[in-house]
Amino acid sequence: ATYNIAVLPGDGIGPDVTKEAVRVLELIREVDPEFDIRFTEFNWNSEHYLEHGTMMPEDGLEQLKAFDAILFGAIGDARVADEISIWQLIMPIRKNFRQYVNMRPIKRLAGIESPLKNEAPVDFIVFRENAEGEYSNVGGRLYAEQPQEMAIQNTVITRAGVERITRYAYEYAQATGRKKVTSATKSNAIIHSMKLWDEAVAAVAAEYDGIELESYFIDALAAYFVERPESFDVVVASNLFGDILTDLGAAIVGGLGVTPSGNINPERDFPSMFEAIHGSAPDIAGKGIANPIAQIWSAALMVDHLGRPELAKAIVSAIEQVLGEGKVRTPDLGGDATTEQLGSAIRQAVKEQ
Amino acid sequence: ATYNIAVLPGDGIGPDVTKEAVRVLELIREVDPEFDIRFTEFNWNSEHYLEHGTMMPEDGLEQLKAFDAILFGAIGDARVADEISIWQLIMPIRKNFRQYVNMRPIKRLAGIESPLKNEAPVDFIVFRENAEGEYSNVGGRLYAEQPQEMAIQNTVITRAGVERITRYAYEYAQATGRKKVTSATKSNAIIHSMKLWDEAVAAVAAEYDGIELESYFIDALAAYFVERPESFDVVVASNLFGDILTDLGAAIVGGLGVTPSGNINPERDFPSMFEAIHGSAPDIAGKGIANPIAQIWSAALMVDHLGRPELAKAIVSAIEQVLGEGKVRTPDLGGDATTEQLGSAIRQAVKEQ
Ligand SMILES: CC(C)[C@H](C(=O)O)[C@@H](O)C(=O)O
Ligand SMILES: CC(C)[C@H](C(=O)O)[C@@H](O)C(=O)O
Numbered sequence: 001a002t003y004n005i006a007v008l009p010g011d012g013i014g015p016d017v018t019k020e021a022v023r024v025l026e027l028i029r030e031v032d033p034e035f036d037i038r039f040t041e042f043n044w045n046s047e048h049y050l051e052h053g054t055m056m057p058e059d060g061l062e063q064l065k066a067f068d069a070i071l072f073g074a075i076g077d078a079r080v081a082d083e084i085s086i087w088q089l090i091m092p093i094r095k096n097f098r099q100y101v102n103m104r105p106i107k108r109l110a111g112i113e114s115p116l117k118n119e120a121p122v123d124f125i126v127f128r129e130n131a132e133g134e135y136s137n138v139g140g141r142l143y144a145e146q147p148q149e150m151a152i153q154n155t156v157i158t159r160a161g162v163e164r165i166t167r168y169a170y171e172y173a174q175a176t177g178r179k180k181v182t183s184a185t186k187s188n189a190i191i192h193s194m195k196l197w198d199e200a201v202a203a204v205a206a207e208y209d210g211i212e213l214e215s216y217f218i219d220a221l222a223a224y225f226v227e228r229p230e231s232f233d234v235v236v237a238s239n240l241f242g243d244i245l246t247d248l249g250a251a252i253v254g255g256l257g258v259t260p261s262g263n264i265n266p267e268r269d270f271p272s273m274f275e276a277i278h279g280s281a282p283d284i285a286g287k288g289i290a291n292p293i294a295q296i297w298s299a300a301l302m303v304d305h306l307g308r309p310e311l312a313k314a315i316v317s318a319i320e321q322v323l324g325e326g327k328v329r330t331p332d333l334g335g336d337a338t339t340e341q342l343g344s345a346i347r348q349a350v351k352e353q
Numbered sequence: 354a355t356y357n358i359a360v361l362p363g364d365g366i367g368p369d370v371t372k373e374a375v376r377v378l379e380l381i382r383e384v385d386p387e388f389d390i391r392f393t394e395f396n397w398n399s400e401h402y403l404e405h406g407t408m409m410p411e412d413g414l415e416q417l418k419a420f421d422a423i424l425f426g427a428i429g430d431a432r433v434a435d436e437i438s439i440w441q442l443i444m445p446i447r448k449n450f451r452q453y454v455n456m457r458p459i460k461r462l463a464g465i466e467s468p469l470k471n472e473a474p475v476d477f478i479v480f481r482e483n484a485e486g487e488y489s490n491v492g493g494r495l496y497a498e499q500p501q502e503m504a505i506q507n508t509v510i511t512r513a514g515v516e517r518i519t520r521y522a523y524e525y526a527q528a529t530g531r532k533k534v535t536s537a538t539k540s541n542a543i544i545h546s547m548k549l550w551d552e553a554v555a556a557v558a559a560e561y562d563g564i565e566l567e568s569y570f571i572d573a574l575a576a577y578f579v580e581r582p583e584s585f586d587v588v589v590a591s592n593l594f595g596d597i598l599t600d601l602g603a604a605i606v607g608g609l610g611v612t613p614s615g616n617i618n619p620e621r622d623f624p625s626m627f628e629a630i631h632g633s634a635p636d637i638a639g640k641g642i643a644n645p646i647a648q649i650w651s652a653a654l655m656v657d658h659l660g661r662p663e664l665a666k667a668i669v670s671a672i673e674q675v676l677g678e679g680k681v682r683t684p685d686l687g688g689d690a691t692t693e694q695l696g697s698a699i700r701q702a703v704k705e706q
Pocket of ligand 2: 188189219439443596630
């Protein structure tokens with residue numbers, strides 16, 4: 001089949017790591033004529049903003065709509081307010097393309113040093129609500145420059161929104177034989193939105209047999225991630241809580257540089273978007289030393305989403321093999337390989353599968 | 354001087370650990386006639402709720418108002434919705450008594466095993482905004498039982514509220530010679546409330562010379578807590594972010610059972626409240642094995658607040674000594690001592706100072 005991919009390399013190390021991900025996909029295309037993947041690059045980033053005053057053209061979403069998927073680098077540049085780069089690019093794509101599932105696997109890998117003494121295997125997956133919740137632009141500032149100045153920020157959570165992310169998590173658990181879903185809440189203190197969260201999660205959980213539901217307050221859950229990460233299986237969390245838990249999760253397995261994510265539109269009426277969970281890391285941008293694994297892994301999630309799980313598996317196996325061998329490592333992994341060398345080692349491993 | 358303390362032991366292990374804290378204070382009273390501390394106990398807890406339908410009497414705050422401080426155990430019981438126990442007891446006290454500073458020291462201690470491989474000393478203090486922000490009861494549920502059911506939750510952040518907690522953190526940093534303040538934000542995604550947060554923090558920071566301000570997004574900051582906890586000094590955070598960061602901080606130093614907190618009213622027009630950051634741990638309640646250190650340490654923060662820093666120091670030194678010796682340890686610390694035995698070892702150490 002033919003797959004049309006929109007590539008948005010973005011800022012900082014985004015282009016460096018995205019290049020390696022694209023190369024891996026091109027290699028697969030070479031060996032598998034059934035995998036006719038094609039790339040269209042869009043330079044919608046902070047540079048674009050500085051030139052044109054917008055992160056993407058007015059018809060940007062229109063242009064992206066017809067693609068089969070989006071491969072996204074990273075966004076963030078000291079010269080542009082984060083609020084602008086995020087709300088003019090990532091947020092409109094996530095929200096308008098109804099990518100309400102943000103899927104982020106957290107896995108301890110051979111060859112990646114964990115900061116924890118606990119050596120138990122860690123392998124869970126976070127399903128983060130990605131379209132509503134705490135990341136809302138509803139609200140505003142009152143009484144600016146007066147003593148009573150304040151800001152009101154509205155978190156808006158819908159029952160349908162919580163149900164669909166929870167259902168996705170349960171379907172995934174069922175399909176993959178996972179046995180427990182952990183819900184992150186704070187309904188003891190955030191009584192309106194998180195209470196609806198709890199109710200909707202429980203309602204969906206009741207539809208599934210044989211999969212346990214546990215629910216923890218986010219503060220306790222953050223501590224448990226450190227104390228016993230091996231005890232988690234599938235985690236379902238709101239937009240903000242999922243954001244925090246996935247960076248934390250990546251940290252406890254030692255791998256912000258290796259953790260991928262998929263912003264999934266399950267109905268497939270709009271493209272899904274795949275991106276590393278790390279940021280644009282301006283301090284190492286252009287130096288050719290960024291770790292491309294998170295982005296290559298994100299590309300693997302994309303390949304899976306495109307309906308080619310066996311190819312996705314080959315990429316992930318190649319990543320695990322190269323990490324396990326430990327010969328080619330970028331500085332964040334304690335080595336001195338370049339982005340390109342690590343990318344090329346992974347391509348080599350893909351070829352040998 | 355005479356100090357009148359309201360003691361609210363609460364639920365679960367709250368009474369067990371509070372008893373030991375009170376005993377330590379009584380011991381100090383014995384040896385120091387200038388420290389005339391007196392206790393009045395209030396059984397306002399979940400039991401009270403089950404009997405009377407409220408967590409505290411209608412004039413509860415009125416009754417507490419005249420005390421010099423409040424020593425609070427823990428709240429939480431399976432038979433009472435957390436939302437009730439929290440919003441009828443802890444929240445009214447924190448908010449009405451204007452305890453807008455929640456101070457939580459995070460310190461690695463000899464004798465407490467950290468879950469991290471990194472052995473660098475960790476010693477920072479979190480100042481959590483404690484009176485406004487994400488813990489607001491403003492909001493509600495719309496369209497209940499209809500397909501469009503939703504909840505709206507309003508975070509309300511005031512400039513004055515952010516400025517006063519930030520100023521408190523800076524004053525503390527200045528007084529104690531700490532050199533850096535880290536602000537937790539998420540203004541890239543939560544654009545109304547967290548942008549005001551950033552502005553107000555920066556405005557206060559500008560008033561102080563020689564103390565660096567750094568600001569991180571909460572997701573990155575949670576990861577940094579795991580990756581390099583030794584790099585933090587003073588942290589200032591919103592109500593929700595401070596809640597998450599302090600449980601996480603306690604976990605990385607291995608010590609939810611030892612981390613204290615003070616809910617401080619700096620103007621002293623109402624009493625401040627001191628409590629362990631751990632919960633009521635119903636699973637071990639009544640077994641006599643809860644670790645009393647967090648609560649004894651909280652009592653030390655109280656003694657400091659009452660104006661007797663040298664006595665507070667004696668208590669903390671006693672705790673550090675007993676932990677360092679490692680002879681008397683409750684099960685959470687890997688030993689088999691009882692709550693009482695650990696309390697008594699600490700009293701003994703106080704005596705020997
Ligand atoms: C850049 C930022 C808005 C984003 C988020 O919070 O969603 C990032 O942290 C992520 O996790 O993808
Ligand atoms: C019990 C709960 C409402 C409380 C909070 O979130 O403030 C607790 O977690 C704490 O940290 O004191």
